[in-house]
Amino acid sequence: DVFEHRTVAGLAELITGRPAVTDADRRVEPxxxxxxxxxxxxxxxxxxxxxxxxxxxxxxxxxxxxxxxxxxxxxxxxxxxxxxxxxxxxxxxxxxxxxxxxxxxxxxxxxxxxxxxxxxxxxxxxxxxxxxxxxxxxxxxxxxxxxxxxxxxxxxxxxxxxxxxxxxxxxxxxxxxxxxxxxxxxxxxxxxxxxxxxxxxxxxxxxxxDGLEPEPYEAPAVRFADFVAGELESLASTEDRAYWRGVVDRHAPFSLPTGWGEQQDGPRELYQAWTQWEDLERDLRKLATDSKVSLKSVMLAAHLKVMSQLTGEEAFHTGVVCDARPEVLGADRVLGMYLNTLPFAVDRSARTWRELVQQVFAREVELWPHRRFPMPEIQRDAAGGRRLLDVMFNYQDFRQMDATVVDDRAGLDDSPTEFPLTVSSRAGHVIITADPRMLSRVNGERLVGMYRAVLESMAADPDGDAQAVYLPVGERDLLHSAAGPVVPSAPVERCVHQIFEERAAASPDAVA
The missing domain is CATH 3.30.559.10 (Chloramphenicol acetyltransferase-like domain)
Incomplete structure (x- = not known):
């Protein structure tokens, strides 16, 4: 509701005449x-x-x-x-x-x-x-x-x-x-x-x-058990199950391009690469505000655009981390593991960045009531049994961190997952963590270059072309030069395979 009705006036109109939400009926007894x-x-x-x-x-x-x-x-x-x-x-x-x-x-x-x-x-x-x-x-x-x-x-x-x-x-x-x-x-x-x-x-x-007495602590009435109960309730919901089955059935699972990894002996060792977007933040936030969406939707839209450049599928899904905490007063203070990485659907219909971020936001709102349905059950329901998610996107904004207490510019983190590629947006950066066997370091750097190119275009012009291809600096020239000179030929009435055979006969050792 807060996502859809973003002003106090809009929320006031929404709740007029609705019964008050009571927290008492949400509690799970020990x-x-x-x-x-x-x-x-x-x-x-x-x-x-x-x-x-x-x-x-x-x-x-x-x-x-x-x-x-x-x-x-x-x-x-x-x-x-x-x-x-x-x-x-x-x-x-x-x-x-x-x-x-x-x-x-x-x-x-x-x-x-x-x-x-x-x-x-x-x-x-x-x-x-x-x-x-x-x-x-x-x-x-x-x-x-x-x-x-x-x-x-x-x-x-x-x-x-x-x-x-x-x-x-x-x-x-x-x-x-x-x-x-x-x-x-x-x-x-x-x-x-x-x-x-x-x-x-x-x-x-x-x-x-410093010899001070900590203030008395009053625990919230909600507990992590209430989250578990919410998942069990969602598992019993035919509506939630049907929603996710529809997403998976109508959208192909995204896979990293074949051949983008590197052969590697020994244990799996993940690597990281990143690009920053702090200098673009003002314009990206303006895009979000003018489009009546969140900054998260803008960053997710940029991620989905980059993924679309790596697949030929017209409609696909890829993993997005969702938070499934109970919507109860005090739940934000209850420690636990509330995450659920879910398949997020995308297609290529948006023509401008503004259309794309609004489309992404609408799908976020659409999936929100179904976000408690666990991904492992979606995987089990999927036909064929193949892995549905190879890539995970995680938008992080830990605004409770006080920069006067903890230096947010320093630190180490080693938090591995089983995903071949995870993409995080946090602290003004897009950070990828990748398995080099699925995404080589060279291709990882290409990937973060694509994120930067997409974000620059989004920041420069909200009505810019969301269907164009955005490559890292210099890569388009590199591709043109690698293709070699264009050799014109006179129009002839022959089939393509005949022309191919003649060229192969003339230069049998050349790379096609």
Whole structure:
């Protein structure tokens, strides 16, 4: 509703005469989502238990596959701006407080002991916290130490049966800053929760270090169990199932071009490439405002345009990350893994950038009521059993991050997935993370060049040609030169295959 009716006046008119939404009928009681037999088997000290969502389960399976990749076992390192001496005691005390506040930090995962894979919310849990002294080291050595730490952490999986499935580690350095590494079992937290938790932990740390008493915490009435209940309700919906079946049936799955990868021996090693759009932000936001859409719709439209240049399909779908949090007061403060990567439909009918972003926005609004239907079930419903999504687009805007506390220009992140290509729009950049076996580094750079070319055209003229081909700087000239000189020939009354045979006979060793 907020997407479609973007003004206070529009929303006021919409809700006139509608009954008030009540939150009371949205609550899931503890243990209500599991059967009596499973309840009887639960250990002491468990406050609640409910099934894993299907995406959570998929992440766990990808994480545990014995290939040394450890997908969805993430390590991120942030530079904390702080001119006071570091206190491990204050950080540990802050850690105890966030564990008490948030069920996600007291959640364990059990795959086999119950009738379905469950997540168990424990009454207590321990959040591992450590410290490393890097004072006296130059910046280059500090960065090397941080990268080495990331490698070690990425290799060390959590015991899923023992909460907390998060680890924090402080790296103390000289000057007015220190670093904090966050190791995360992605199946229990997504990006919004991850960044919200970090800011909450640092705020508590500063209060406790400075001898202040943290304000009393009042937990929202909604819980992560309500999200799981919403997914179960969607799975039972014939309307949701039919919607996604229609998207998949009417649109071809997008695949990366054949031959764009490179042969590679040894373990899979992802790489990143990026282009920035900060200098275009004002004009891109103007395009969004004038078109009555969000900036996310503009960035998603640019992504879909680039993907359309890599396929001959007239109508296709590719993966877009959606947030499926319950629409209940306080849900934004409940930590959990609410993401669902869904097939987003696109065609080539839009003639201008304005038409394209409006078309993309309309499809976002259209799919929103169906976003809780889990992607694994869409995959199972698809005929033929082939993988539906090779590419994932993720628009990220973690506006809760305070740049005066955490330096948003510094940091490390290693968060691998099973997707051959992921594309993220965040912090004024388009960032691709790719498997070189499916998309070589050279072609990855070509790809980010296409994103820049498309965004430049969108920013320059909202009514510009959305059906033209936008290539990186210099590539069109390169293609023309590679084609060689054009050799004219006189018109003749012969078939094409006869002309081809004559040319092949005249130059049998030439490349066709």
């Amino acid at each position: 243990f209500a989502l599991i059967g009596e037999a499973d309840r009887a088997k639960l250990p002491e000290g468990v406050d609640d238990a409910y099934p894993l969502s299907q995406v959570q389960l998929g992440m766990v399976v990808e994480m545990l596959v014995d290939d040394s990749r450890n997908n969805y076992h993430n390590v991120s390192t942030f530079r904390v701006l702080d001119d006071k001496p570091f206190s491990l005691d204050a950080l540990q005390a802050a850690g105890r407080l966030v564990v008490e506040r948030h069920e996600a930090l007291r959640t364990s995962i059990e795959l086999n002991a119950y009738s379905v894979p469950l997540q168990l919310v424990h009454a207590t849990a321990e959040l591992p916290l450590g410290r490393q002294d890097l004072r006296g080291l130059d910046a280059e050595t500090v960065e090397r130490e941080l990268r080495d730490f990331t490698v070690r952490e990425r290799a060390t999986l959590f015991d899923l049966g023992t909460p907390s499935l998060m680890r924090f580690f402080a790296h103390v350095t000289d000057g007015d800053c220190w670093w904090i590494s966050v190791t995360e079992c992605h199946p229990v937290l997504e990006g919004w929760s991850h960044h919200s938790l970090l800011m909450e932990l640092l705020a508590l740390y500063r209060q406790l270090r």
